[in-house]
Amino acid sequence: MKSNEPNRLRTVFAHIVLIILSFMCLFFFYILFVNATRSHAELQKGFSALPGTHLLENLKNVANDGTFPMFGGILNSLIVSGSSAAICTYFSALTAYGLYAYDFKGKKAAFTFIMAILVMPTQVTAMGFLRLVTNMGMYDSLLPLIIPSIASPAVFYFMYSYLQSSLPLSLVEAARIDGSGEFKTFNRIVLPIMKPAIAVQAIFSFVGSWNNYFVPALVIQSKDKMTVPILIATLRGADYMNFDMAKIYMMITVAIVPIILVYLVLSKYIIAGVTLGGVKE
Amino acid sequence: MKQKHKSISYAKWGYLFILPFFVSFFIFSLIPLADTVRYSFFEYYRSGIKEIGPNFVGMENYISLLKSDMLKYAANTMILWIVGFIPQIVIALLLASWFVDARLKIRGTQFFKVVIYLPNLIMASAFAMLFFTMFSTNGPINSILMSIGLIHQPIDFLGTVYGTRSLVGLMNFLMWFGNTTIMLMAAIMGISPDIFEASELDGCNSVQRFFRITLPLIRPILAYTLITSIIGGLQMFDVPQILTNGQGSPDRTSMTLIMFLNSHLKSKNYGMAGALSVYLFIVSGILCFIVYRMTNNDDPDGSKAAVKKARKKARR
Amino acid sequence: MSETDYVFKYTDADADVAMPLTDLGIDPQKDLADQYEFTKVTASDANGVQRGSTWQCCPGLLVYRRDIAKDVFGTDDPEKIGAKVKDWDTMKATAAELKKKGYYTFSSYADTFRLYGNSISQPWMGTGETVLKVDQNIMDWVSDSKEWLDAGYLNKTVKGQWNDDWNKAMSSESKVFAFLFPAWGIDFTLKPNWDGEDGAWAVTNPPQEYNWGGSYIHACTGTDNPKYVKDIILAMTADADNLAKITQKYGEFTNARSSMQEAAQNDKLYPSEFLGGQNAYKYFAPVAEHIKMAPLSAYDQGCVELIQNSFSDYFQGQVDFDKAKSNFETAIRERYPEITEIQWP
Secondary structure, three states, X not given: OOOOHHHHHHHHHHHHHHHHHHHHHHHHHHHHHHHHOOOHHHHHHOOOOOOOOOHHHHHHHHHHOOOOOHHHHHXXXXXXXXXXXXXXXXXXXXXXXXXXXXXOOOHHHHHHHHHHOOOOOOHHHHHHHHHHHHHOOOOXXXXXXXXXXXXXXXXXXXXXXXXXXXXXXXXXXXXXXXOOOHHHHHHHHHHHHXXXXXXXXXXXXXXXXXXXXXXXXXHOOOHHHOOHHHHHHHHHHOHHHOOOHHHHHHHHHHHHHHHHHHHHHHHHHHHHHHHHHOOOO | OHHHHHHHHOHHHHHHHHHHHHHHHHHHHHHHHHHHHHHOOEEEEEEOOEEEEEEEOOOHHHHHHHHOOHHHHHHHHHHHHHHHHHHHHHHHHHHHHHHHOOOOOOOOHHHHHHHHHHHHHOOHHHHHHHHHHHOOOOOHHHXXXXXXXXXXXXXXXXXXXXXXXXXXXXXXXXXXXXXXXHHHHHHHHOOOHHHHXXXXXXXXXXXXXXXXXXXXXXXXXXHHHHHHHHHHHHOOOHHHHHHHOOOOOOOOOOOOHHHHHHHHHHOOOHHHHHHHHHHHHHHHHHHHHHHHHHHHOOOXXXXXXXXXXHHHHHHO | OEEHHHHHHHHOOOOOOEOOHHHHOOOOOOOOOOOOHHHHHHOEOOOOOEOEEEOEOOEEEEEEEHHXXXXXXXXXXXXXXXXXXXXHHHHHHHHHHHHHOXXXXXXXXXXXXXXXXXXXXXOOOOOOOOEEEOOHHHHHHHHHHHHHHHHOOEOOOOOOOOOHHHHHOOOOOOOEOEEEEEHHHHHHHHHHHOOOOOOOEEEEOOOOOOEOOOEEEEOEOOOOOHHHHHHHHHHHHOOHHHHHHHHHHHOOOEOOHHHHHHHHHXXXXXXXXXXXXXXXXXXXXXXXXXXXXXXXXXXXXXXXXHHHHHHHHHHOOOOOHHHHHHHHHHHHHHHOOOOOEEEOO
């Protein structure tokens, strides 16, 4: 048996490194939250490790700010992200099932095609997308942020792999014999089986859509339709508004707190889901 | 015989089910792509509220892009990516091997995993905005460093090339190292423990084991991580855009390719934006193809099997 | 509504997005007679047709710290300080005095930009032209700023306005002697950032007359409510009582010449609490008389922002002069692709 000494040293070393890294991860958020509770005047005086008492006041300022309707932005983000997550997972599951349970000409080609576009970035088509959206009259609307999530190759692949390992085709056969229509089979039988996969991907899709900045910033122009990342970017660019530092910290806090809450509640599933799919968005 | 008959008659359902995906993709990705390519050959932009063009100019946009600072921005993009990626992969490998090693009694693994993964979910633009305020010359970070006594003059992080690039690298590192760690953990767990036991019997110490056994066996996943990270790096936008307010200061040294694209799109210069997009598309396409070969072909270097095995192992 | 920095976009006759005031039933000669002339010109298009109206006239002053003044000059009297900052040459000498005692004169080169930027003799780019002309005044700003920064009269860590560092420069810990603000600037920016008592700051004449800002009201072409817009515009920008109320409540220098001149004469009308009871209008009014608006163009916003960005790198020593020039050229061409040539003086 190898002696335990080197292992013990390594354990201690490992713990130290982990603690340092955790500190780096959490420290910035700590400053953020502390600063969001102090007033602008207090912030000017310098750094403080302790939170202040201005949480509600800053919150009120953010809520009432007409130039940066943060809470309106959160609502917009919720609508867009929620719808995207729902549509993305449903149609990815549908497409995966279509390619898994059925045999038809061009099936292999279809599958190959989807795998080929798996990691293609959306930014390269941004220009044409913008023109298309404008020509379709959907410029400055939330729709173009939601509808394209029907086609999400990465989520599709995840669903497909999941189906391969958890849906025996005999189940489908059995349903057919029982007289169930194809669509009904999918909705009544297959979807419930895929619930874990859908849950995991819904979370990732929601978070991805929530944080999405590049394309939405090009499409959305009016303040009342802006999602949270766009508002943050506008905040950065609009100098003369950058004035009440406390409000800025509070805005950033409000922007990221929803996701942090979702994460803390669902962290186990999220982390497990990373390895389940193995493919990042 | 009955089987064959059934599968043919149900084929149309297959088409139906995959239809939404392909229709949506066709409308929202293929048509835009064709449009982008088409306009890259035209001169087409706005002057104030008036529109100029579209006028056919052939390859002029492509040439003027090459003459512009585009290659400089490409270099910037790669530099910014490397500064973040190297620490990311090193730390991730280290952490992954520690987490998996049962002999290191690491306590609170779940806690650490939750914490290191957290930055991945944070909105990059909010994160960058936060860093912008915190690392300003008279901001909290400088205050702390000065009060501890580490420095006497505030460090001008955002005013120097090294400062800005390091901040971007730091942010990218924090946002991704957790994700990479967890992926690599799954990969390492996919290695059969028998191999480890055998190596121990042969007198391998931990360092040797890491470099001679672990690394080679997870090479496929490492390669996959590398390429997807490059593709992500190519798209780097949110962080430097918000940090430098779209200017890439100082001296445009932190301007990335997508920031460049964004400024053309903002000034509605469809011609130049189109040409730049086509360049990016070609590069992404090549990288995409490499990924595709790695995970879909009959496993030239074992990546597909490795990915599959890792997943299976993690699910247990 | 629009701001001076981009009002041109809205008053452009070609674009025709804002209705001429006469179409609304407002006669600029009669109804807006008490407005300062330059505000009317700013809101008019190339043919002289006025398309917008403002309630603000934003003459700018130099606001200084009384304690620093006393420490360096032995006096904090506005008249005497005014003599020490009456033009740029005098200002430079004064700056050297301040430096000897360890004080910065202004917080940054961004603070002084507007004074130079408002004195340009020709617009950045004329309508229908494609050649961008950088005015000599702008280059003066560049050379003066570099000189001042290197000499230590400006605080190197403040690289622009409206950021955290600039805000901190207005606190009691900072060693910055003065700022250049219009009326709304004192109320809106300086007061909240100042953490000391009232009366610590006073105003005096600036080294060069300038104005900063101004929000304009326009009627959108094709509006369904021309009558309401007319009422709003008249009430907000021409009604003497309303304008007086605005002055009273917000310390604004409103677009009503006669009442502002009255305020200048009468110390008792609108004393400023923040300034320790000083009658700022005494200084505002003469500046307002001498303001000549810089010729506007549709490219102002981009040019002003990008020229400061590009040369900020030069001031900070990151790039040399020629690189700063070429960076500006790259950036401005990206912003406005129609520019074919950029002329430097």
